[in-house]
Amino acid sequence: MYVTTLIAKPGGLQPALVEALRNAWGGQSAQWLAADEAAEFAMERMPDNADDVWADVQGQGVDLIVQPLDGRRKKMLLADMDSTMIQQECIDELADEAGVGARVADITARAMNGELDFEAAIDERVGLLAGLPVQVIADVLANRITHMPGGRALVQTMKAHGGYAALVSGGFTAFTSAVAEALGFDENRANTLAVEGAALTGQVVRPILGQQAKLEALNEITARLGITPADVLAVGDGMNDLLMLQNAGTGVALHGKPALQEKCRVRVNHGDLTALLYLQGYAKTEFVT
Template sequence: MTRSHCLTLVVNRAAGTLAAPVIDAAREMVKGAAPVVLSAGEAVDIPCGAPGSGSAQLSTIRAALNGKGVDVLLTRARGRRKGLLIADMDSTIVTGETLDELAEYAGIGEAVRAITARSMNGEMNFEEALRARVALLRGKPEALLERAWADVTLNEGAKTLVATMRAHNATTALISGGFTFFTARVAELCGFAEHHANHLGTDGDVFDGTVGEPIVGPDAKLAHLERLSAARGLKLSATLCVGDGANDLPMLRQAGLGVAFHAKPVVRQAIEQQVNHAGLRALLFAQGYTARDLRDD
């Protein structure tokens, strides 16, 4: 059998180790070759054939390993390392939703969270939802941004993902439906080459309830993917996008490797490649990087 693909298994290091019986079961399902250790106890590659060539589909493997805390990704063996990374920010690079956290300090948390949930699940147009949430901030002090920033926490592996890809000559960009106040700081923390997000309107030292146009939403994220890949002379197959919400779907679908990261149900239903347990290091292992390759700065 031609080993044209790699099945990558990854676990959350904080939750346990990748057990040999799990590896053996996955290998049997894909009729794979001997596993290649990427990170001891954390990640392995199993060289295998293409889906449908006498082996189980990715969804079948994921279902069979349900409850084991294992993420399963399937990629082509050729061209695994991508030359462009585009990442969503909220609930992807950082642990929470920055607008929701800002709203908590503004005393409108419940109302804003409800709109956010509908938008991220694809139940409400993103632009409409953003304008509705920002309108609720009208008259609230701009100083609340600093309080919300103090609560921002990076997801495990965020710095490693960006640093490792940059060390291997990839372009990295943070593209968010959130706000530039946060993306500028997160981009600096992680080392993203550029960042793009929305602008909150202010009147003096308070929010005026508006968001700058045009809004960075699903179409804009896709446009940045196309722009940056063209600038690098890359085919879309050589790109990696990661996100969690419905507004990420257009770019996830078009990327060579589009990964749903701890994503909303509507995204998991649409995107085959998923990380539901591990941190962002999993995106590096899916590209064939080993623990020796990883960088933190």
């Protein structure tokens, strides 16, 4: 059996669309997970035209996920941080404070779309932060960083059902530790900014956590927990998340860069992080906030 899930912003999912698609694909009765926001129906086989329909409903502000029904509710969340669990790129915010925001933001965008080597890109960007007072990190956290809508509900709902949550970022521990604590993650991994005195040196402590390290985190944490990568829901937005998303049971490109979306089967462009609960079959009334 397969299950089709349709998700939109609140008020954006029309019952007529759900019924039309259910009829076309021979689905069972539709179940509404949230009124006018998320619905699902089961069916016996994967539709041949799922990709074409996905493109059509994207134009209507609707995300469409078709997946096997069995095993879709996962035991672990593995999440990227920048532009995924938070709405910003931390290094871009630090760079803005240092007066090199535009230059760093351009490098970040190209790196996240897979146009630049991640390690070289992070070295170049951090190098431009040399001499920045460490206190700026706390200021950025307090005044510039906002959580992605639905993040706390995602983490807390999965944990309430026995899940484990890990935050794994190519960003920096100074930020992941704060975000992980605020949202309720069980652990976090990221890069460390080198500091001398009260200022950043412009260097990143080795080894650098990039795409391969995120895959290693997936394998290491699941082995430690006695589960498999198939039990994991992973989410990210950039090409440095690709291996993690491809090897998890469900890998979600959330508002993903174009290069990442081309390689991911599950894409969420209109919903927020609660979409990751809906695609597991959680109703809004089950969310833990």
